[in-house]
Structures are given as C-alpha cells and as structure tokens.
Amino acid sequence: MDDNLEKHRKQLIRPILLFLVLILLLFGGLFYVKHNPKILQSTETVVTKSFEEGEEEIVDGIHIETGFVEDEHMQLVIQNCTSCHSAKLVTQNHMSEEGWKATIKWMQETQNLWGLGENETKIITYLAKNYGPETKGRRENIEVIEWYELK
Amino acid sequence: MNRRKFASNLSLATLSGLLGTRIVFANKAPNGYLPIALQDPDPFALFNKDKRMVVLNDKPWNIEAKAHLLNDKVTPNKYMFIRNNGRIPDTIDAKSWTLVIDGESVKNQKTYTLRELKAKFKHYTYQLTLECGGNGRSEFNPPAKGNQWTVGAVSCANWTGVRLRDILADVGVKNDAMYVGYHAADTHLSGDPNKEPISRGVPIAKAQQEETLLAFQMNGEDIPIAHGSPLRLVCGGWPASASGKWISRLSVRNKVHDGAKMGGSSYRVPCETVAPGSKVAEDDMCIIESMPVKSLITYPKSGALIKLDKSLLINGHAWAGELEVHNVEYSIDFGSSWSTCTLEKPINRLAWQHFKAVINFPKKGYYEVWARATDSKGISQPMVLPGWNPKGYLNNACHRIAVKVV
Structure with missing residues (x-):
C-alpha cells in the first residue's frame, strides 16, 4: 500500500513541479517585460507577445510593441x-498621402486587404504625417556609425 | 530550461492556443514538429545568421548583410540575405517532395520526385551571384515603396543541382515556348490558400542556359530552409526573385508568365526613363532581366582610422548580371581621379569577381574610397543614383566607404 502511495506521489510530483515552474516562468516573464518594455522591440518574443496583447507601452513617443x-x-x-505583415514594413517606408493611398489600393486589389471605409482617410493622414517622404537628394553623406582604429 | 525545450513540452493544440489560430492538419504533423512561427523566435538562431545581419522585416522575413560581412569569396549562409515574399512553408518533406512540369508549351506534363531528379540528371555546381532587384532601394528620392535595402541584398554562393535545360529536354518543349514560370510551397501573408505570394520566372532562353539550375544544395549542403529547401530555381545574374524558392511546379508558358509579382510595378521599371516621382502607366513598365554592373568594397569596414605612414589594402567584389566585369577602379578624391584595381576573372560565368588595391594617402584628413566597376560592354556604375523608378530597383551607384587618415 505504502509503496503504491509512494509511487503515485513520485508520479505526481514531477508534473506538479513542472507546472509550478511554468507558472513561475510565465509570471516572472510578465513581470520582467513590464519593467523592461524594450525587450519587446526584439524579435525574440513571439511567444511572449501572445500574452501581451493589449500592452500599450509608449516610450519617447514610440509604441513599443x-x-x-x-x-x-x-x-x-x-x-x-499589421495583421498580415510586420509593422516594420510600414515604419521603414516614407510616402506622401498619394503614395500611401496608392499602396493601400494595391494591397486591396492584389493582397486581400479589406475595405477600410471611413477609416481610410484617418489611416492615410496618420501615415503621411508620421511616415512622409524625406528629401534625400541624389546622394547622401556617408553615415559612419563608429570610427575604429584599423590595425 | 531553454525556450526550445519549453516549447517541445507543449502539445500542438496548446501551441495553437498561444498562436490564437488553429493549426491546420495538426494531426498530420510529424511527431515533435513545431510550426515555424513557434520555433526559436530568434531569427539569427532560427536561420543560422550572424547577429550583425540586419532584420528589415519579420513578417515576411527580410534580412540583409552589411558590406563588410560579405568579404568571403563564396558567401556562407550566415551572411546571405533573406528576401521572402510570403510565409515559409510549414512543412517541408524532402522525401515526398515532387516537381511538376506543366504549361501550354510542354509536350507531356511530367512529375518527378526529388530523388528521381537527383538520380536521372547530371549534377553541376556553379558559383552564382544573386542580388535582390531592390538592393539599394533606401537611397531613392522620392522614396520608393518596399523593404528599404541598403547594400547587403547580394550573395554569391555555390549552388549544386541539375540543369533546367536537361529537364526541359526530358519532358519535351514545344516550339512556341516563351517563358518558364515557377510555383512554390510558400503561402500568402493573408492566409488565402488561393493566392501565391510570388510566382515569377524567366524567358525560355535564360531557362536554357547551362548555369540555370534546379538546385538542391548550397555551399555543399542541403539548402537552408529560408533559402528554398529542398529545391530552388537559380538564375544567376538576374533579380534574385527570378530564383524561386521551395519550387513544386514549373510551367512552360507560350506567353510571358503571368504569376504573382510579374505585373504592375513589381520587378519592373519604366521602359523609357522618367523624371523622379513620375506616375508610370502599367503598359509603360518593362520586366527587369539582367542586373546592372555593380561593386562592393567589403574590406575594410567603413569608418577606419589609419596612420598616415600606413598603406590601406581594400578588397571587394564586382558583378555585372549576364556580363563580365572588365575593370574596377577606385577614387579617393570624390571621383576626380581614378586608379585601377587588380581584378580576378570569374570562377565561372555569372559569379562575382574579386578586386583589390593598395592605397597610399597623400596627407591627413577625411577620405571616401569609391569603387567603380565597368562591364564588358564598357558601361560603368554611376556616382549618383541611377534613373528613378517607382519601386526603387537597380540602384548600382558606386559604393563608398569613409576613412580618416590620422
């Protein structure tokens, strides 16, 4: 009898421990992310992200997620x-109102983007204001991130 | 416990809960299989890329190298750019992989298993330059839409496979054959199973070239998943989008292939040059074929500080689409004067060529080293941006690095 009980106890203890560790990891992770929101900028957090929907952390005017x-x-x-493609595809681009409108039309015609209705104007306004064209000329100066001594 | 092990302890059903979506055919997935979205979410680990590679986009994956990472004569996987248009196929099983050859201009439609392809046709290995049509897009003004590639969307790896021409000869091609279009196993970002993310191809003449391969190896190993495992069409010297990944079907067409991203402004430029920012009618756009002459200084990294009494060795690669590079020059005075670099012959047609030079600077100061290649038809790289086009393709302006002599 005792042996049996002991066996059961042994069988149970592993999954329970595992469960506790998982819970600890989950809440530890959430706590960490809450206090280190920048971690969400990295692409290493795909799994974490699904727990984090609704996270609306803004730092220096940038939506962290x-x-x-x-x-x-x-x-x-x-x-x-951002439901089909990454936000990165938007934020690395710069277009005029006309350009963003044409891009939306192209996505609707060829990429299954739904009709945006009255939101279209609002979306285009946001994009053209925050992601408008920058004048670069025909060739920019070379941007040196870091000077280093060449041995 | 690392993330990978953590994930492996969960069931597919739990995982689909995390993903917020049902995993289709979860019951058919092999034991221990994880959907790619949930595999190690660190792209550098996931794709075996160097941490200094730059992620431009994570859905779909678009990752580029930097100039100084491309110094190897043969590009290793860790420095090879990734340009994906859709989602990487969820399941890739080389054992059951088949290739269908169909289309209006084949005499008999035929299906080969990967094993049959390997057994039936002679294997060839070529070092082939693949450059994204949009490499350098970030410099265009007004800005051009798409992933903002700088200089790192180019590679030259060894590809091993069978010649497409041998397969075409085996199936029999009619006289009216005009184009070979590819179809692949990647899926559309919208999730629509009836849409292909990309289905491009090449004219029959390019398909019949000796170097045009259906490859199953890259640098002597099975092709990495992000680069088209288990079967990739490789058409060196053309926009890399012509080199379709995860190929499951090739259609021999009696017209220009009309698959996804063959029309509109995709991989097409105005047939006649236009002023920057112009609107161009669809009928006035022409498909990009051979890529233009270009070069890259891969050593040293931009930003080098050197002593006045030291000479500077520079080296890099040059390529010219279908053509050979005739010479490469460098300038340290903003293009006022040019000196010749030592240039190697290509190891095979369509492989990039290596150049080097030793530079002595006359006095202290800030310098830019510019490199300019000239192809076998006498056409050189421009110093400023070449002709503007709506999607910002074909930027072959000379590469520049900054150097300070102290």
Missing part, C-alpha cells in the same frame, strides 16, 4: 496594417 509613432489614429493603423 510595434515601433509606430504615437499619434492620433495609431490604433487604427495597428488594427488594419
């Missing part, structure tokens, strides 16, 4: 522009 500039209609852009 997506990298978007915080401004009116940002939520509309997140909802409509």
Whole structure:
C-alpha cells in the first residue's frame, strides 16, 4: 500500500513541479517585460507577445510593441496594417498621402486587404504625417556609425 | 530550461492556443514538429545568421548583410540575405517532395520526385551571384515603396543541382515556348490558400542556359530552409526573385508568365526613363532581366582610422548580371581621379569577381574610397543614383566607404 502511495506521489510530483515552474516562468516573464518594455522591440518574443496583447507601452513617443509613432489614429493603423505583415514594413517606408493611398489600393486589389471605409482617410493622414517622404537628394553623406582604429 | 525545450513540452493544440489560430492538419504533423512561427523566435538562431545581419522585416522575413560581412569569396549562409515574399512553408518533406512540369508549351506534363531528379540528371555546381532587384532601394528620392535595402541584398554562393535545360529536354518543349514560370510551397501573408505570394520566372532562353539550375544544395549542403529547401530555381545574374524558392511546379508558358509579382510595378521599371516621382502607366513598365554592373568594397569596414605612414589594402567584389566585369577602379578624391584595381576573372560565368588595391594617402584628413566597376560592354556604375523608378530597383551607384587618415 505504502509503496503504491509512494509511487503515485513520485508520479505526481514531477508534473506538479513542472507546472509550478511554468507558472513561475510565465509570471516572472510578465513581470520582467513590464519593467523592461524594450525587450519587446526584439524579435525574440513571439511567444511572449501572445500574452501581451493589449500592452500599450509608449516610450519617447514610440509604441513599443510595434515601433509606430504615437499619434492620433495609431490604433487604427495597428488594427488594419499589421495583421498580415510586420509593422516594420510600414515604419521603414516614407510616402506622401498619394503614395500611401496608392499602396493601400494595391494591397486591396492584389493582397486581400479589406475595405477600410471611413477609416481610410484617418489611416492615410496618420501615415503621411508620421511616415512622409524625406528629401534625400541624389546622394547622401556617408553615415559612419563608429570610427575604429584599423590595425 | 531553454525556450526550445519549453516549447517541445507543449502539445500542438496548446501551441495553437498561444498562436490564437488553429493549426491546420495538426494531426498530420510529424511527431515533435513545431510550426515555424513557434520555433526559436530568434531569427539569427532560427536561420543560422550572424547577429550583425540586419532584420528589415519579420513578417515576411527580410534580412540583409552589411558590406563588410560579405568579404568571403563564396558567401556562407550566415551572411546571405533573406528576401521572402510570403510565409515559409510549414512543412517541408524532402522525401515526398515532387516537381511538376506543366504549361501550354510542354509536350507531356511530367512529375518527378526529388530523388528521381537527383538520380536521372547530371549534377553541376556553379558559383552564382544573386542580388535582390531592390538592393539599394533606401537611397531613392522620392522614396520608393518596399523593404528599404541598403547594400547587403547580394550573395554569391555555390549552388549544386541539375540543369533546367536537361529537364526541359526530358519532358519535351514545344516550339512556341516563351517563358518558364515557377510555383512554390510558400503561402500568402493573408492566409488565402488561393493566392501565391510570388510566382515569377524567366524567358525560355535564360531557362536554357547551362548555369540555370534546379538546385538542391548550397555551399555543399542541403539548402537552408529560408533559402528554398529542398529545391530552388537559380538564375544567376538576374533579380534574385527570378530564383524561386521551395519550387513544386514549373510551367512552360507560350506567353510571358503571368504569376504573382510579374505585373504592375513589381520587378519592373519604366521602359523609357522618367523624371523622379513620375506616375508610370502599367503598359509603360518593362520586366527587369539582367542586373546592372555593380561593386562592393567589403574590406575594410567603413569608418577606419589609419596612420598616415600606413598603406590601406581594400578588397571587394564586382558583378555585372549576364556580363563580365572588365575593370574596377577606385577614387579617393570624390571621383576626380581614378586608379585601377587588380581584378580576378570569374570562377565561372555569372559569379562575382574579386578586386583589390593598395592605397597610399597623400596627407591627413577625411577620405571616401569609391569603387567603380565597368562591364564588358564598357558601361560603368554611376556616382549618383541611377534613373528613378517607382519601386526603387537597380540602384548600382558606386559604393563608398569613409576613412580618416590620422
């Protein structure tokens, strides 16, 4: 009898311990992310992200989870522009109102983007304001990130 | 407990809960298989890339090298750029992989297993330059839409496979064959199973070239998953989008292939040059074929400080699409005067060529080293941005590094 009980105890203790460790990891992770929001900028947190929906951390005017500039209609852009592709595809681009409109039309015609209705104008306004064209000329200066001594 | 082990202790059903979506055919997935979205989410570990590679986009994956990472004569996987248009196939099983050859212009439609392809046709290895059509896009003004590649979307690896021409001869191609279009196992970002992320190809003449391969190895090993395992079409010297990954079907067409990203402004430029920012009608756009002459200084890294009494060795690579590079020159006075570099012949047609030079600087100060290659038809790289086009393709402006002599 005792042997049996002992066996059961041994059988149970591993999954229970594992469960406790998982819970600890989960809450430890959430606590860590809460206090180190920058961690979300890295792409290493795909799994964590699914727990973090609704996380709306803004640092220096940047929405941490997506990298978007915080401004009116940002939520509309997140909802409509990041379900198929990464926010990075938006934030690395710079276009005029006309350019963003043409891009939306192209995505609707060829990439299954849904109709945006009255939100379209708001989305385009946000994009053209925060991700408008920059004048670069025909060749920019070389940007040196770090000077180093060449041995 | 590391993340990978953590994930392996969960069931697929739990994982789909985490993903917020149902994993289709979860019951058919091999034991221990994890969907790619949940495999190690660190892209550098996931794709065996060097940590200094730059992630431009994580959905779909687009990752580029920096100039100084491309110094190897043969590009290793860790420094090879990734340009994906859709989602990497969830399941890739080389054992059951098949290739269908169909289309209006084949005499008989035929299906080969990967094993049959390897057994039936002679194997060839070529070192082939693959450059993304949009490499250098970030410099265009007004800005061009898409992933903002700088200089690192180019590679020259060894590809091993069978010649597409041998397969075409085996199936029999009609006289009206015009184009070979590819179809692949990657899936559309929207999740629509009826849409292909990309389905491009090449004219029949390019398909029939000796160096055009259906490759199953890269640098002597099975092709890495992000680069098209288990079967990739490799068409060196053309925009890398012509070199379709995860190939499952090739269609021999009696017209220009009309798959995804063959039309509109995708991989097409104005047939006649236009002023920057112009609107261009669809009918006035032409498909990019051979890539233009270009070079890259891969050593030293930009930002070097050197002593006045020391000479500076520079080296790099030059390539010219279908053509050979005739010579490479460098300038340290902003293009006012040019000196010749030592240039090697290509190891085979369509492979990049290596150049080097030893530079002595006349006095202290800030310098830029510019490199300029000229192809076998006498065409050189421009110093400033070449012709503007709506999607910012074909930027072959000379590469520059900054040097301070102290």
